[in-house]
Amino acid sequence: MDEIQIAISSDLRGFGFSATMIASVVRRVSVPVHVRCWCRGFSQDTLEIENLKVEFFEAAGEIPGRFPGYVGPAVFDRLRVIRDCPDWDRCLIMDYDQVAFCDLAPLFEMDLGNRLLAAKMQGPGVDLAFAMREWIRRPMPEGWEDAAANPYFSMGPLLNLAEMRNSGTWEKLMAAQEAFRADENLALVAATEGRTMDFDRKWNLFPPHEVSDREVPDGVVHWLGWPKPWHEDSKVWRPELWESERCSWEHLRMGLWEKPLAVEVEPDDDHGVEELLKRGWKVRLFTGREGAAEEELPGFRYPDLEIRSVEQQGEFAAGWENPVSGGQMGNADRVRFGSSVKASEWLAGCTQLPKHVILRGPVVLDEVRRVLAAGYGELCPIRHGEWPAGGPMARVLDYTAVQEPRALDASEEWYLRWSGSPVVRDRDDQESEDGDSPVAAMAQAPDEPGTGRKVAVVLTACGAERRHLPFLLEGIRKNFLPGVEKRVFVFGDGVPMEAEDVTWIGVDAVEAERVPLERFRWLLCSGRMFSGYDFVFLLKPQVRVKERVEAADVLSGEMVAVLHAAYEGEPRAKIRFEENKASVAWIAPGEGRHYYCGSWQGGSRERVMAALRLIVEWMGQDEAGGVTPVWGDESYWNRYWADLPPDRALGADYAWRAGTKLREGRMPRMQVLVEGNGKKVEKKVRSVRRVATR
Numbered sequence: 111m112d113e114i115q116i117a118i119s120s121d122l123r124g125f126g127f128s129a130t131m132i133a134s135v136v137r138r139v140s141v142p143v144h145v146r147c148w149c150r151g152f153s154q155d156t157l158e159i160e161n162l163k164v165e166f167f168e169a170a171g172e173i174p175g176r177f178p179g180y181v182g183p184a185v186f187d188r189l190r191v192i193r194d195c196p197d198w199d200r201c202l203i204m205d206y207d208q209v210a211f212c213d214l215a216p217l218f219e220m221d222l223g224n225r226l227l228a229a230k231m232q233g234p235g236v237d238l239a240f241a242m243r244e245w246i247r248r249p250m251p252e253g254w255e256d257a258a259a260n261p262y263f264s265m266g267p268l269l270n271l272a273e274m275r276n277s278g279t280w281e282k283l284m285a286a287q288e289a290f291r292a293d294e295n296l297a298l299v300a301a302t303e304g305r306t307m308d309f310d311r312k313w314n315l316f317p318p319h320e321v322s323d324r325e326v327p328d329g330v331v332h333w334l335g336w337p338k339p340w341h342e343d344s345k346v347w348r349p350e351l352w353e354s355e356r357c358s359w360e361h362l363r364m365g366l367w368e369k370p371l372a373v374e375v376e377p378d379d380d381h382g383v384e385e386l387l388k389r390g391w392k393v394r395l396f397t398g399r400e401g402a403a404e405e406e407l408p409g410f411r412y413p414d415l416e417i418r419s420v421e422q423q424g425e426f427a428a429g430w431e432n433p434v435s436g437g438q439m440g441n442a443d444r445v446r447f448g449s450s451v452k453a454s455e456w457l458a459g460c461t462q463l464p465k466h467v468i469l470r471g472p473v474v475l476d477e478v479r480r481v482l483a484a485g486y487g488e489l490c491p492i493r494h495g496e497w498p499a500g501g502p503m504a505r506v507l508d509y510t511a512v513q514e515p516r517a518l519d520a521s522e523e524w525y526l527r528w529s530g531s532p533v534v535r536d537r538d539d540q541e542s543e544d545g546d547s548p549v550a551a552m553a554q555a556p557d558e559p560g561t562g563r564k565v566a567v568v569l570t571a572c573g574a575e576r577r578h579l580p581f582l583l584e585g586i587r588k589n590f591l592p593g594v595e596k597r598v599f600v601f602g603d604g605v606p607m608e609a610e611d612v613t614w615i616g617v618d619a620v621e622a623e624r625v626p627l628e629r630f631r632w633l634l635c636s637g638r639m640f641s642g643y644d645f646v647f648l649l650k651p652q653v654r655v656k657e658r659v660e661a662a663d664v665l666s667g668e669m670v671a672v673l674h675a676a677y678e679g680e681p682r683a684k685i686r687f688e689e690n691k692a693s694v695a696w697i698a699p700g701e702g703r704h705y706y707c708g709s710w711q712g713g714s715r716e717r718v719m720a721a722l723r724l725i726v727e728w729m730g731q732d733e734a735g736g737v738t739p740v741w742g743d744e745s746y747w748n749r750y751w752a753d754l755p756p757d758r759a760l761g762a763d764y765a766w767r768a769g770t771k772l773r774e775g776r777m778p779r780m781q782v783l784v785e786g787n788g789k790k791v792e793k794k795v796r797s798v799r800r801v802a803t804r
Contacts, residue, residue: 690740
């Protein structure tokens with residue numbers, strides 16, 4: 111099955127409501143959806159965007175028969191698909207008052223054989239003769255007596271168009287419509303010669319008799335009769351479900367049919383959750399309440415509500431929006447925390463941060479500081495009751511930089527947007543009830559770069575890379591940030607290295623082969639080791655610190671990167687970024703301005719850990735797709751810098767490579783060994799191995 115094919119028709123009265131039906135189908139299928147619509151009294155241009163195509167055909171001419179006043183003869187026009195679409199072998203007839211709460215693909219995989227259609231049969235004893243006697247109250251038209259025993263089915267059939275063309279069904283349908291002069295359903299029953307079959311009732315459910323009020327059906331709901339669910343105060347089965355699926359033709363044409371996703375963590379009440387669902391949101395609710403799904407939550411009976419325990423938060427982290435490059439619609443628009451939840455603890459366990467978080471008062475000052483320290487530096491405050499229950503969409507609000515952290519009272523909420531920069535402000539004199547936060551500690555530091563700051567230098571050295579360690583350690587001790595308190599963390603295999611200023615983290619040599627993804631995961635999983643440090647710098651073992659690198663050079667920005675020696679000063683057209691479009695690291699021709707080396711980078715601990723979370727996610731996506739960027743982790747770092755440029759870019763003299771020219775007057779401060787250079791220093795390693803154990 112290449113696509114789902116649907117035939118509809120409408121006049122101006124019902125056209126707008128068909129968009130909701132189409133959106134409900136597209137939201138839940140994995141194959142393209144092709145709709146053909148016959149228009150009576152109006153016309154539209156073809157709509158084609160992403161996996162949806164809608165073609166429009168004008169329908170004219172009188173159709174004999176008696177049709178409901180709210181649809182008129184336009185309801186017959188969709189059957190023109192039998193005559194007008196020789197390129198289709200099958201299609202589903204749908205009504206504007208249907209909503210699909212399931213994937214339609216399995217229906218299109220039915221084996222129809224030589225049957226003309228599959229539909230929902232009315233049941234034993236309900237045939238064409240019964241319909242004429244009980245509903246139409248007229249005798250069978252002359253010449254149609256042989257059709258009396260044809261099983262009666264409901265509209266919404268799956269048509270076997272190929273077999274209908276072979277059997278001349280269109281001509282028989284027109285003759286039946288002329289003879290019976292009733293609705294199109296009766297004529298189609300007569301024209302199909304009884305060559306019909308039943309399909310599962312899920313494909314055309316009639317509430318309230320076939321669907322209970324406590325149920326969200328895995329099927330297609332059909333609101334038959336009058337009034338319809340969109341009528342105000344209508345006494346029909348669950349009009350709020352139709353409302354939760356509502357979509358317009360304008361949104362379809364823009365490709366905006368996917369529902370935004372909200373995450374609610376232990377909300378203070380469930381009213382806001384239900385209102386979000388009614389307004390067309392998906393909601394994932396994390397709660398510790400037992401039995402909440404069946405008894406306590408009024409929003410339980412919605413198709414796009416997931417209820418999970420608070421212990422399952424880690425399973426959902428991968429679904430959040432990418433905080434730097436943006437996410438697709440459908441990913442979490444925001445994560446909202448109830449006043450009883452410590453948002454900072456939740457965020458600390460995430461492999462990828464959400465773009466927007468909402469704090470609901472009351473929230474103490476220290477907790478606010480910890481959330482801001484995670485990089486949520488932009489704010490839009492609102493008051494309870496200022497917006498309808500559930501609140502506004504986070505992405506459409508206006509944000510300004512947080513000027514002064516403060517506690518939230520019980521009447522307010524803070525919508526915070528991830529900016530990547532932790533907010534640093536002077537600390538109040540009062541003691542924290544939970545201890546000093548990293549942000550507060552940084553706020554107390556003097557203005558002189560490096561004074562009172564602690565730096566973690568982190569590197570991985572496995573296998574042959576270990577031979578570089580003595581030279582790198584010697585250079586770090588002598589020249590890298592002299593006068594600043596620092597410690598080196600080494601992820602390595604084999605025999606641990608013992609040194610006073612080195613922390614050795616043993617790793618498996620087999621896992622080390624899965625570079626760079628596994629190494630970045632080590633760094634991320636061990637992030638708590640760096641919690642006492644203000645800055646983290648990631649270095650590769652091949653780096654040599656040849657001259658003094660002062661604190662004023664590298665500790666004056668939240669994030670520091672180094673221009674690549676081969677591309678410094680070159681125009682964008684000459685820079686070779688990742689060119690494989692299948693990789694997340696791909697950078698389009700209009701993106702990126704500078705190319706940075708992957709040999710070393712760093713900055714504030716919060717910013718570095720946030721970047722690592724994102725890059726690990728990207729690497730995992732490429733690994734799952736069997737894609738490897740040409741420059742490994744350097745490609746991912748440049749993707750990151752293209753989206754969020756470093757606020758401190760150092761020149762190529764901080765990552766000089768032999769054979770490259772530096773600008774006049776510059777001398778190499780740091781050198782990066784290229785492929786093959788390591789062999790030249792291998793003999794020296796033995797003579798200075800004592801450096802590693804001092």
